Amino acid sequence: MTMPKQQTTPRVPAVAGAGPAAGVRLTDVAVRFRSKKRDVTALSDVSLDVAPGEFVAIVGPSGCGKSTLLKLVAGLLTASSGDVLLGGERVTGPRHDIGYVFQRAALLEWRSALRNILLQAEIRRMEPAVARARADELIRMTGLGGFEDAYPHELSGGMQQRVALCRALLHEPPVLLMDEPFGALDALTREQMNTELNRIWRTTGTTVLLVTHSISEAVYLADRVVVMSPRPGTVTEIIEVGLPAERDYSETLGRPEFRAAAAHIRDLLGAVSAHD
Amino acid sequence: MSQSALSKRPAALVVWWVIAAAELIEAYLVPSPGATLDVLTSKAGYLWQHTWVTTYETLLGFAIAVVVGVLAAVVMVYSSTVERTLYPILLFAQVVPKIAIAPLFVVWLGFGIAPKILIAVLIAFFPVVISMVTGLKAVDPEMLQLSATMGAKPWQTFVKIRFPASLPHLFSGLKVAVTLAVTGAVVGEFVGANEGLGYVILQANGNLDTPMLFAGLLVMSLIGVVLFVVVEIAEKLLLPWHASRRDTSATTTF
Ligand SMILES: Nc1ncnc2c1ncn2[C@@H]1O[C@H](COP(=O)(O)OP(=O)(O)O)[C@@H](O)[C@H]1O
Ligand SMILES: [Mg+2]
Numbered sequence: 001m002t003m004p005k006q007q008t009t010p011r012v013p014a015v016a017g018a019g020p021a022a023g024v025r026l027t028d029v030a031v032r033f034r035s036k037k038r039d040v041t042a043l044s045d046v047s048l049d050v051a052p053g054e055f056v057a058i059v060g061p062s063g064c065g066k067s068t069l070l071k072l073v074a075g076l077l078t079a080s081s082g083d084v085l086l087g088g089e090r091v092t093g094p095r096h097d098i099g100y101v102f103q104r105a106a107l108l109e110w111r112s113a114l115r116n117i118l119l120q121a122e123i124r125r126m127e128p129a130v131a132r133a134r135a136d137e138l139i140r141m142t143g144l145g146g147f148e149d150a151y152p153h154e155l156s157g158g159m160q161q162r163v164a165l166c167r168a169l170l171h172e173p174p175v176l177l178m179d180e181p182f183g184a185l186d187a188l189t190r191e192q193m194n195t196e197l198n199r200i201w202r203t204t205g206t207t208v209l210l211v212t213h214s215i216s217e218a219v220y221l222a223d224r225v226v227v228m229s230p231r232p233g234t235v236t237e238i239i240e241v242g243l244p245a246e247r248d249y250s251e252t253l254g255r256p257e258f259r260a261a262a263a264h265i266r267d268l269l270g271a272v273s274a275h276d
Numbered sequence: 277m278s279q280s281a282l283s284k285r286p287a288a289l290v291v292w293w294v295i296a297a298a299e300l301i302e303a304y305l306v307p308s309p310g311a312t313l314d315v316l317t318s319k320a321g322y323l324w325q326h327t328w329v330t331t332y333e334t335l336l337g338f339a340i341a342v343v344v345g346v347l348a349a350v351v352m353v354y355s356s357t358v359e360r361t362l363y364p365i366l367l368f369a370q371v372v373p374k375i376a377i378a379p380l381f382v383v384w385l386g387f388g389i390a391p392k393i394l395i396a397v398l399i400a401f402f403p404v405v406i407s408m409v410t411g412l413k414a415v416d417p418e419m420l421q422l423s424a425t426m427g428a429k430p431w432q433t434f435v436k437i438r439f440p441a442s443l444p445h446l447f448s449g450l451k452v453a454v455t456l457a458v459t460g461a462v463v464g465e466f467v468g469a470n471e472g473l474g475y476v477i478l479q480a481n482g483n484l485d486t487p488m489l490f491a492g493l494l495v496m497s498l499i500g501v502v503l504f505v506v507v508e509i510a511e512k513l514l515l516p517w518h519a520s521r522r523d524t525s526a527t528t529t530f
Contacts, residue, residue: 076421094424106418110440110517119436123426151517 021052021207022087022097022174024073029082030232031068041232042068046082048226048235052174055201055208057218059265060228060236066211068233070177073209074098087174096124099168099206103180105160107152113163114139114148120170131170138166141203142196158189162196169200175207183213194220195249202245215269219243219261220252227268236268307487315491322476327495329472333389333461334499337396338454344397345404345453346446350434352405353412370402375463382468392464392472399460400453407449411442444518447511454503462496473499 031043042065050056058066071077072084075095084091086098107116114135121131139145142162152160161181168176182190194217201208201221212218218225219241227236241261243252252258289309295301296308303311316323348366352359374395381391415438423433465474473496480488511518 071421074421074425076424094427096425096427098425100422100425102418102422104416104418106416106422108419108437108440110515120426122436123423123428123432153517 020174021205023052023054023085024048024050024175024207024209025083025085026069026072027083027085029069029072029079029084031065031072031077032080043072043079043234044232045234048238050207050209052207053205054224055210055222056224056226057210057212057222058226058228059212059215059218059269060226060233061230061269064228064230065233066228067179070100070179070209070211073175074100074177097174099171099173099176101161101164101168101176101178101181103183105152105157105164107160107163109152112149112151113144113155113159116152116163117166117170120167124171126171134170134172135166138169141200142166156189157185158193161185161193165197165200169204169206172204173206175209176201178208178210180211180213182217190214190217191249197221198247215262215265216253216258219258219265220247220249225261225265227265239265304484304486307490311487312490312494315487316494319488319491323491323495326471326473326476326492327499330458330461330465330474330496331499333392333464333472334396334454334457334503336389337393337460338400338457338503340393341397341400341404341453341457342450345401345449346408349405349408349412352409366402366405369398374399374460375466378463378467381464387468387470391467392461392469395464396457396460399463400457403449403452403456404446405449407445407447407452408442411445412438414445415441443515447507447515450507450511451504454507455500458496458500458503 026046026048029043029046030041033040033042046065046069048056058069060066068077072079073086073091073095075084075086075091075093078092086095108119111119117135117138118131120126121128121135139148142165144159144162144166147155147159150159152163155163161184165181168178182193185193197208198221208221210218210221222241223245225239225241227239228234229236239261242257243255292306293309296303296306296311348362352362378391378395381394385391385394419437419441420433423437428436461472462474462477465472466478469475473492477489477492477496480486480492
């Protein structure tokens with residue numbers, strides 16, 4: 001595991017053993033996909049500065065380049081122009097100091113929940129005892145206790161996504177990237193997952209970039225919400241949510257700051273695309 | 277095994293028995309089930325000896341086809357240059373009629389076991405390669421991206437993700453391949469052999485010994501069915517996660 005060389009002060013004090021959070025900086029980033037048929041400009045002129053330990057949510061219409069942005073940070077894609085920095089280091093290839101969660105849990109169906117989580121440890125050659133202890137801690141934190149030996153097809157969508165989240169957090173990544181992680185879940189499960197994610201973020205102190213289609217999810221979870229415009233994706237506005245880090249779900253949804261931020265984001269999205 | 281397939285088997289037997297009993301067709305053309313059963317029991321030793329030969333050729337051919345087929349598929353998936361060169365050759369080997377080239381193999385390799393195994397390999401190879409290539413390519417791209425963020429070495433990705441993910445596809449190819457391997461071995465025996473079920477059938481045919489011919493056919497089919505079931509059991513044992521998932525969604529496997 002490559003540790004970031006600088007910017008190692010998490011905004012929220014981390015629990016014992018938690019990895020230091022890292023910052024993310026995008027400067028004038030553009031991404032163009034070239035194919036024989038057509039060229040697509042997925043992102044243009046995107047600049048974003050995420051502090052270590054910060055929770056940033058990204059919302060925007062479909063196809064505006066949200067997934068592309070996360071893949072840039074992970075080093076799964078390279079920018080056509082501009083700079084991407086993670087933990088102060090320029091991103092040039094796949095980065096190992098991140099955790100990634102997709103909309104689909106992407107679990108290995110021949111492995112139990114626990115062994116899916118431990119895939120991360122096996123590939124990184126982590127100390128088995130350390131990895132196992134960390135996995136147990138995450139399993140407890142996400143309420144997966146008792147399902148360690150269950151196979152993915154025996155788990156509900158919410159449970160599968162919890163496994164994916166545990167796997168992404170096993171190596172205590174300085175940055176957690178989540179691409180519409182709860183998009184396929186029912187509303188109630190989604191609320192539960194939001195509450196859990198808020199608690200996990202506070203305990204681990206990791207930096208989080210979350211792509212979501214849900215405005216309330218974005219406002220409930222994030223310090224700041226990035227609103228993007230339709231293709232080619234640009235940053236329309238960045239909204240400071242201004243809520244305390246620890247947030248009770250129903251209490252937060254009733255707060256005036258929450259409502260103001262949500263209404264403002266809805267306006268922005270409505271202004272840029274009528275259909276989303 | 278579906279319900280209708282089960283109920284059709286006794287029905288076929290009844291039709292056969294009625295045809296024979298009513299002497300609708302001359303007995304030397306279609307023997308009665310009784311006469312066939314008689315041969316199966318009275319010539320059991322003779323049949324068993326030749327059954328073993330055919331089974332041995334089939335299994336050896338199948339095993340070689342699996343090893344070579346899986347290796348070829350892996351190389352093809354990891355190198356597009358190899359894929360481009362190998363695919364036309366494979367396709368040619370597949371479309372050329374094996375029965376037509378079988379005599380050539382006998383000329384080249386003699387009357388021994390070698391040409392039979394070669395034909396079994398040639399005939400069983402294609403479904404193995406195709407199913408394995410499909411399986412290796414069908415892996416979830418997000419899973420590959422995840423393994424990239426984990427810093428996986430290519431062999432780690434192969435061993436922990438790609439290969440296990442390809443096994444359900446491979447097994448459907450293996451089920452086709454194992455039944456084809458029986459055909460391959462028998463085709464090899466037809467063009468030149470002094471043992472094996474193909475030889476038994478040719479001899480019986482020459483002597484107008486239809487009960488023996490039918491007995492040979494029956495045993496040959498039985499080898500195919502038994503090997504198919506063995507592969508299916510192996511699949512259930514090796515891929516319990518796949519079988520249980522499939523059983524909840526699919527209705528019939530036979
Ligand atoms: N590999 C690719 N090749 C070509 N075009 C792509 C590729 N990936 C994404 N795109 C295009 O880039 C745009 C942004 O995609 P994406 O980042 O997935 O959007 P979002 O996640 O916001 O829905 C889309 O128009 C999509 O079609
Ligand atoms: Mg997307």
